[in-house]
Amino acid sequence: MQVCFGVDVGGTTVKIGLFKEDGTLLEKWEIPTRTEHQGEMIIPDIVQALNEKLSEKGISHADVTGVGIDIPAPVDKDGVVQQTANLGWGYKNVKQEMEEASGFKVKVANDADTAAVGEMWQGAGKGVSDLIMITLGTGVGAGIIVDGHSLTGKGGAAGEIGHFCVNYQETEKCGCGNRGCLEQYASATGITRMAKLRLEKENTPSTLRQGEVDSKTVWDAVKAGDILAKEVAEDFGRYLGHALANLAVVTDPEIIVIGGGVSKAGPIILDYIEKYYKERAFFANRDVRFMLAELGNDAGIIGAARLALDE
Amino acid sequence: MQVCFGVDVGGTTVKIGLFKEDGTLLEKWEIPTRTEHQGEMIIPDIVQALNEKLSEKGISHADVTGVGIDIPAPVDKDGVVQQTANLGWGYKNVKQEMEEASGFKVKVANDADTAAVGEMWQGAGKGVSDLIMITLGTGVGAGIIVDGHSLTGKGGAAGEIGHFCVNYQETEKCGCGNRGCLEQYASATGITRMAKLRLEKENTPSTLRQGEVDSKTVWDAVKAGDILAKEVAEDFGRYLGHALANLAVVTDPEIIVIGGGVSKAGPIILDYIEKYYKERAFFANRDVRFMLAELGNDAGIIGAARLALDE
Numbered sequence: 001m002q003v004c005f006g007v008d009v010g011g012t013t014v015k016i017g018l019f020k021e022d023g024t025l026l027e028k029w030e031i032p033t034r035t036e037h038q039g040e041m042i043i044p045d046i047v048q049a050l051n052e053k054l055s056e057k058g059i060s061h062a063d064v065t066g067v068g069i070d071i072p073a074p075v076d077k078d079g080v081v082q083q084t085a086n087l088g089w090g091y092k093n094v095k096q097e098m099e100e101a102s103g104f105k106v107k108v109a110n111d112a113d114t115a116a117v118g119e120m121w122q123g124a125g126k127g128v129s130d131l132i133m134i135t136l137g138t139g140v141g142a143g144i145i146v147d148g149h150s151l152t153g154k155g156g157a158a159g160e161i162g163h164f165c166v167n168y169q170e171t172e173k174c175g176c177g178n179r180g181c182l183e184q185y186a187s188a189t190g191i192t193r194m195a196k197l198r199l200e201k202e203n204t205p206s207t208l209r210q211g212e213v214d215s216k217t218v219w220d221a222v223k224a225g226d227i228l229a230k231e232v233a234e235d236f237g238r239y240l241g242h243a244l245a246n247l248a249v250v251t252d253p254e255i256i257v258i259g260g261g262v263s264k265a266g267p268i269i270l271d272y273i274e275k276y277y278k279e280r281a282f283f284a285n286r287d288v289r290f291m292l293a294e295l296g297n298d299a300g301i302i303g304a305a306r307l308a309l310d311e
Numbered sequence: 312m313q314v315c316f317g318v319d320v321g322g323t324t325v326k327i328g329l330f331k332e333d334g335t336l337l338e339k340w341e342i343p344t345r346t347e348h349q350g351e352m353i354i355p356d357i358v359q360a361l362n363e364k365l366s367e368k369g370i371s372h373a374d375v376t377g378v379g380i381d382i383p384a385p386v387d388k389d390g391v392v393q394q395t396a397n398l399g400w401g402y403k404n405v406k407q408e409m410e411e412a413s414g415f416k417v418k419v420a421n422d423a424d425t426a427a428v429g430e431m432w433q434g435a436g437k438g439v440s441d442l443i444m445i446t447l448g449t450g451v452g453a454g455i456i457v458d459g460h461s462l463t464g465k466g467g468a469a470g471e472i473g474h475f476c477v478n479y480q481e482t483e484k485c486g487c488g489n490r491g492c493l494e495q496y497a498s499a500t501g502i503t504r505m506a507k508l509r510l511e512k513e514n515t516p517s518t519l520r521q522g523e524v525d526s527k528t529v530w531d532a533v534k535a536g537d538i539l540a541k542e543v544a545e546d547f548g549r550y551l552g553h554a555l556a557n558l559a560v561v562t563d564p565e566i567i568v569i570g571g572g573v574s575k576a577g578p579i580i581l582d583y584i585e586k587y588y589k590e591r592a593f594f595a596n597r598d599v600r601f602m603l604a605e606l607g608n609d610a611g612i613i614g615a616a617r618l619a620l621d622e
Contacts, residue, residue, distance in 0.1 A: 130465040
């Protein structure tokens with residue numbers, strides 16, 4: 001039996017999945033991400049974890065088709081990262097180091113791109129070859145698949161739509177130095193920011209005036225009918241829906257999948273996004289279907305395993 | 312010697328090129344596009360023209376590697392068009408009809424996509440695998456190449472960036488029914504429209520108050536230092552430059568090539584575009600190079616010939 005590994009590298013833990021070639025998950029587990037000393041142990045730790053699992057299962061090296069790894073940073077076509085925000089790595093040829101340390105064939109990709117591949121293989125995008133997956137977390141990421149290929153771009157920065165400008169009148173700066181980036185409105189952080197601004201500037205009564213204000217409490221308030229929270233949701237939907245209408249004329253997707261922490265609020269977020277998407281969509285893109293991501297935290301290992309099987 | 316044909320179908324003429332496989336153009340010529348009767352003679356006319364050329368040159372059918380055809384309409388992955396604005400065709404399986412009529416292997420693609428492939432093969436984008444080519448003509452089209460692949464999308468509508476919304480405050484309608492589309496500002500028609508609006512609303516003296524107002528006279532006036540024309544150029548540059556900054560975060564290009572009738576004004580248009588692009592570009596996209604298209608009217612036949620050689 002041929003197997004492959006999908007490895008999802010995060011700032012705190014590395015998730016690993018052992019898969020059959022048909023996509024069946026045989027086992028998954030986690031190891032800590034040791035980011036100290038420029039993350040020098042991350043790759044050796046992964047290699048050790050893979051080898052131990054093979055011994056435990058009595059699977060030979062020759063039966064491993066390959067290893068896919070996703071990284072929370074832009075990854076170029078050669079599997080090289082230039083810098084990472086939370087792994088300790090600067091420049092690193094991840095593919096080459098991992099291949100030399102493990103002896104396996106290795107594919108490396110960006111985490112948002114990999115999640116999109118995972119959803120296309122086993123999740124919301126099954127059977128589709130043109131999709132956009134938006135991950136709404138601390139930031140906003142996108143994995144874009146066109147004609148079955150995940151877009152990488154010159155330096156691996158394709159799909160950085162968190163920095164799509166959606167408001168040329170914005171006065172507050174985004175972390176990237178620009179003003180008006182999508183991330184300032186559609187990420188968990190952005191939703192919290194918008195809610196706090198409204199709480200400060202408006203007198204509307206709101207349950208958000210008591211307790212913690214974050215993406216979760218905002219959506220809970222939306223569901224409970226809170227007027228101020230619903231205004232925040234309209235802003236969220238307008239910025240993201242309009243941005244997606246623009247994105248759709250670029251890549252002509254069949255479906256748009258929404259994932260990440262914010263999507264845990266459920267189908268209600270799709271209502272707000274679709275309303276504004278439809279308002280602005282080009283006629284050729286009007287029948288795009290919106291879906292919530294289905295694979296949750298496993299999207300990374302599943303997408304990475306799929307990449308491992310690619311030629 | 313193996314040869315291939317590149318066929319560029321326009322509303323008035325069909326341009327045809329006979330190429331060696333290494334890309335050398337052996338001969339090019341034109342035939343009229345007979346659009347009457349739902350364009351029923353367009354494909355037979357092309358087949359006849361190809362066969363006559365082969366006879367004339369003494370080249371056998373077996374020595375033709377393939378035929379690439381570009382069409383001024385969205386073309387899906389199967390070589391099918393749903394409708395055309397100026398060929399008379401409604402739904403047409405161009406690939407299948409052309410293969411059956413000619414006996415050759417046929418590739419069909421959209422004209423803006425094909426021009427981008429041409430520029431990547433022999434023009435401004437030689438050696439580059441990630442580029443965006445913008446065609447500024449009556450409308451605004453784009454051919455987007457990522458990781459060496461031209462983006463098609465679900466129904467062939469990828470790259471329809473003429474309908475990228477760049478101004479949510481616009482009150483005038485675009486031909487597509489939306490308001491604020493890039494085409495309303497950056498096409499030849501859009502430049503003319505903006506100039507006329509300013510001439511009407513403002514008292515600024517301008518040479519444009521005498522004679523014809525069109526994209527050419529506007530750019531001539533810009534070069535002569537006309538204040539009103541320069542304001543139009545700033546608007547053009549701002550809308551297009553900002554849109555390209557947003558497009559760049561989606562596809563991470565190495566170069567952006569500007570072609571089409573408006574680009575005949577020369578390098579001055581790049582100055583206006585780059586100024587606003589740089590103002591808004593995400594840091595990973597700041598070093599994108601801007602270039603004018605180099606192949607002019609031959610981009611279509613060259614790109615189509617390249618497609619004919621693809622597996």
